[in-house]
Amino acid sequence: xxxxxxxxxxxxxxxxxxxxxxxxxxxxxxxxxxxxxxxxxxxxxxxxxxxxxxxxxxxxxxxxxxxxxxxxxxxxxxxxxxxxxxxxxxxxxxxxxxxxxxxxxxxxxxxxxxxxxxxxxxxxxxxxxxxxxxxxxxxxxxxxxxxxxxxxxxxxxxxxxxxxxxxxxxxxxxxxxxxxxxxxxxxxxxxxxxxxxxxxxxxxxxxxxxxxxxxxxxxxxxxxxxxxxxxxxxxxxxxxxxxxxxxxxxxxxxxxxxxxxxxxxxxxxxxx
Amino acid sequence: xxxxxxxxxxxxxxxxxxxxxxxxxxxxxxxxxxxxxxxxxxxxxxxxxxxxxxxxxxxxxxxxxxxxxxxxxxxxxxxxxxxxxxxxxxxxxxxxxxxxxxxxxxxxxxxxxxxxxxxxxxxxxxxxxxxxxxxxxxxxxxxxxxxxxxxxxxxxxxxxxxxxxxxxxxxxxxxxxxxxxxxxxxxxxxxxxxxxxxxxxxxxxxxxxx
Numbered sequence: 468x469x470x471x472x473x474x475x476x477x478x479x480x481x482x483x484x485x486x487x488x489x490x491x492x493x494x495x496x497x498x499x500x501x502x503x504x505x506x507x508x509x510x511x512x513x514x515x516x517x518x519x520x521x522x523x524x525x526x527x528x529x530x531x532x533x534x535x536x537x538x539x540x541x542x543x544x545x546x547x548x549x550x551x552x553x554x555x556x557x558x559x560x561x562x563x564x565x566x567x568x569x570x571x572x573x574x575x576x577x578x579x580x581x582x583x584x585x586x587x588x589x590x591x592x593x594x595x596x597x598x599x600x601x602x603x604x605x606x607x608x609x610x611x612x613x614x615x616x617x618x619x620x621x622x623x624x625x626x627x628x629x630x631x632x633x634x635x636x637x638x639x640x641x642x643x644x645x646x647x648x649x650x651x652x653x654x655x656x657x658x659x660x661x662x663x664x665x666x667x668x669x670x671x672x673x674x675x676x677x678x679x680x681x682x683x684x685x686x687x688x689x690x691x692x693x694x695x696x697x698x699x700x701x702x703x704x705x706x707x708x709x710x711x712x713x714x715x716x717x718x719x720x721x722x723x724x725x726x727x728x729x730x731x732x733x734x735x736x737x738x739x
Numbered sequence: 740x741x742x743x744x745x746x747x748x749x750x751x752x753x754x755x756x757x758x759x760x761x762x763x764x765x766x767x768x769x770x771x772x773x774x775x776x777x778x779x780x781x782x783x784x785x786x787x788x789x790x791x792x793x794x795x796x797x798x799x800x801x802x803x804x805x806x807x808x809x810x811x812x813x814x815x816x817x818x819x820x821x822x823x824x825x826x827x828x829x830x831x832x833x834x835x836x837x838x839x840x841x842x843x844x845x846x847x848x849x850x851x852x853x854x855x856x857x858x859x860x861x862x863x864x865x866x867x868x869x870x871x872x873x874x875x876x877x878x879x880x881x882x883x884x885x886x887x888x889x890x891x892x893x894x895x896x897x898x899x900x901x902x903x904x905x906x907x908x909x910x911x912x913x914x915x916x917x918x919x920x921x922x923x924x925x926x927x928x929x930x931x932x933x934x935x936x937x938x939x940x941x942x943x944x945x946x947x948x949x
Contacts, residue, residue: 498816548815548817550817550819551815551816551817551818551819552819552821558821577816577817579815579816579817582811582812582813582814582815583810583811583812584809584810584811584812585810646815647821648811649807649811649814649820649823649828650807650810650811651807651810651811651812652807652810689809689810690810691806691807691809691810691811692803692806692807692810693909694803694807694827694830694905695827695901695904695905695908695909696822696823696824696827696828697822697823698820698821698822698823700822701821701822702821708915709908709913709915709918710914710915712908713908713911713912713913713914714911715911716908716909716910716911717910717911717912718911719911720910720911
């Protein structure tokens, strides 16, 4: 495993060979090879991609399209599989927080988009992650009467419950779990969202409805099934653990059993 | 997969404990076999439960594998694995070999129609029953058959080393604290199954039991 050694204050430059995926929507794609000289070890991976694109533009060629936004590891936009690893070789960081000091001079780096049926390629390294949006729309919220903010202590939340919910809430929805999963499964993402909301008191009224709807939407969106290999946890930039999948399975089984045995209502006896 | 797998794990434990009577000598093993066959209700309940579980496990396994292959859409050009165990990555393949093994095993000792050279093994004290001990010794004296049994058992154990721990996760009964312990338990269970079952062909091949 590569270590991000921040004590390496000495800056070096790298000469790299890049194999980058080029694809237009709905058409088959292929790798393109480019040489890139003079990349600082202090540059982030996205800054290296910017350098490549500037060079392509200078040469009159088309730059590579890739997703990015905050560039500080919290927005969940960046999405590149680098040498077969979503977000690259350094565990616990997003692509934008991965620095070029983690690569060797002369190395060939393969850069490709998230690969999953539910994440079709829009262009080059950009994929359509609206499958995640559909899952959130189906249950990743709480319904409350909006108004002035309630008194902060009106709803007590035990510390351990709030800690576990906030750990799950750390998920930034980047999709590395799906990209790393050998089954293209979104269980870590859905598990994180269900665990986050189903643990908190505010999420209780819709608890069962939420888990049933989110799992159904996940299946409909074309994601695969979990076979408990744990690749998602090993590639999650936020360190979300398989505990959330266990929680999801528990809540889902409970909700299914409750729905099966739920009351069918009063028997109508006629009259007024 | 988890619920049917649990039934099959229960069967493996029962089958293993029965099989180990082999080392107690022909009388004990044959008495156990005779007792099983005299309790038709017990043996048929077990058989029907097993057949239903095996079929459900196979159907679930095939649909899971096909759905997951489609969802992966080919995967990345460069494939990297950080922590998925070898057992977990080979589940469909080890499962297929085990299925082939079960078919052979049934034809071999239950129907006695292959690899026994057409021999029959009537029990001297009651010819209506089979002398199971003599049948096992004759069957495992064939080194190719014994090797196939031992290799298949190794793959079954690899299958179990992921399956047993995975069952707890699927049922929502695992967390980070328990995951390591359950993984160790599953690997230990795999080894017990492998060593326990393969001791029989190994001891016959080594000439310890005749």
